[in-house]
Amino acid sequence: MSNRKYYVFMPKAADAMALLQNIKEKGVESTLVPTPREADHCCGVSILYYNPLDKxxxxxxxxxxxxxxxxxxxMENKDDPNRNRFL
Incomplete structure (x- = not known):
């Protein structure tokens, strides 16, 4: 698992959906996600892609x-691997 997360910022949600569909059709592993708070970007959704070479x-x-x-x-991946893990 990469220690970084890679985002595409979009001007509006409709653009994000259109681009997501196109890049997935071309084999780019990606998903629609909320824009991280740390990014301070106005649109509420972004595209998360997993391979930096896909930029x-x-x-x-x-x-x-x-x-x-x-x-x-x-950004650095700060996901807690133990989140949602129960004893």
Whole structure:
């Protein structure tokens, strides 16, 4: 598991849904997620992608499909692996 999380920031939720559908069709493992609080970005949803090498592919698909992107952002993965674990 990577020690980082990779996000695509979108101007609006409809753009996020359109891009998500396109990148998944092209084989990019990704999901729609709430924008992290630490990001301080206005749109409430972002796309989380798992392979940092997919960034260029995502940029190309967005340009090709004329879907606007606000930017890319990554952060340290602070997920607790013991969360939801019961004794």
């Amino acid at each position: 260029e592919k995502i940029e190309f698909i967005a340009l090709e499909e004329e879907i606007p992107i606000d930017g890319f952002w990554d």
